[in-house]
Amino acid sequence: xxxxxxxxxxTKVIDETTxxxxxxFTRTKTYTFYLGRFGxxxxxxxxxxxxxxxxxxxxxxxxxxHLLMMHV
Amino acid sequence: xxxxFYPVVTPANFALARAVRPEYFAAGVIFGSKGDKLRLPDGxxxxxxxxxxxxxxxxxxxxxxxxxxxxxxxxxFALTEGPLVPLDxxxxxxxxxxxxxxxxxxxxxxxxxxxDGILAAAAQPAVEFTGAQDLDDSFAREIDQADEAHAATLxxxxxxxxxxxxxxSAGGATVIETxxxxxxxxxxxxxxxxDPGDGPEPEKPPPPDF
Numbered sequence: 580x581x582x583x584x585x586x587x588x589x590t591k592v593i594d595e596t597t598x599x600x601x602x603x604f605t606r607t608k609t610y611t612f613y614l615g616r617f618g619x620x621x622x623x624x625x626x627x628x629x630x631x632x633x634x635x636x637x638x639x640x641x642x643x644x645h646l647l648m649m650h651v
Numbered sequence: 652x653x654x655x656f657y658p659v660v661t662p663a664n665f666a667l668a669r670a671v672r673p674e675y676f677a678a679g680v681i682f683g684s685k686g687d688k689l690r691l692p693d694g695x696x697x698x699x700x701x702x703x704x705x706x707x708x709x710x711x712x713x714x715x716x717x718x719x720x721x722x723x724x725x726x727x728f729a730l731t732e733g734p735l736v737p738l739d740x741x742x743x744x745x746x747x748x749x750x751x752x753x754x755x756x757x758x759x760x761x762x763x764x765x766x767d768g769i770l771a772a773a774a775q776p777a778v779e780f781t782g783a784q785d786l787d788d789s790f791a792r793e794i795d796q797a798d799e800a801h802a803a804t805l806x807x808x809x810x811x812x813x814x815x816x817x818x819x820s821a822g823g824a825t826v827i828e829t830x831x832x833x834x835x836x837x838x839x840x841x842x843x844x845x846d847p848g849d850g851p852e853p854e855k856p857p858p859p860d861f
Contacts, residue, residue: 620652621672621674621675
């Protein structure tokens with residue numbers, strides 16, 4: 580069976596700051612994207628203390644693997 | 652998403668995913684005794700953990716719609732249809748017919764017509780009671796004799812003049828006199844007070860702490 584198309588399509592990338600009830604803030608970079616016809620997926624990568632640029636790539640890869648397993 | 656990021660299938664991970672990634676849950680609310688179900692705002696409910704009551708290794712993520720109206724086709728314990736049916740909310744009682752009750756009573760009374768013979772037959776055993784002679788014999792044997800004895804007792808009491816009884820009781824006042832004399836007997840000696848003794852031993856102070 581042919582593997583599905585899981586091409587990444589980013590639709591929105593924003594920096595979010597969410598206040599918590601204890602007075603502190605949660606700073607994240609939020610990615611909204613599709614993998615082929617699957618999605619939308621929304622993933623929040625923390626920016627505190629620093630943003631790990633590779634984290635979103637690892638998450639996308641995990642989702643791809645899961646979708647491929649579902650297809651098999 | 653759950654399979655990709657939460658390989659360990661637990662209600663705790665389910666709740667964590669709901670908090671961290673709310674976009675995937677469509678504003679659903681987790682519920683259920685095991686915290687394994689999700690209720691969407693439109694009322695639909697989903698069972699998200701298979702075998703939630705079993706060991707972790709036997710559980711798996713899923714999204715099974717809970718349909719309360721679904722009928723199991725292969726249910727070996729399916730319930731049979733009972734005599735009771737749900738009430739029809741659209742049903743309204745017809746207007747009351749004032750002649751209906753009269754016709755019902757007339758219909759019930761009709762079979763009883765010309766049945767006086769049955770009632771007479773039912774009352775006949777009470778009329779044909781044959782124990783009257785026995786009852787009279789028993790009365791003459793027990794009650795009449797007691798009545799005669801009672802009359803004899805009354806006659807004996809009447810023959811005894813009441814003046815003799817009064818004279819006999821009048822002499823009793825001189826034999827026993829309880830109100831006309833002073834109390835002149837010597838007083839009994841006082842009972843000495845009991846010696847209380849030394850009393851119980853006083854309580855000792857607690858030992859000091861070291």
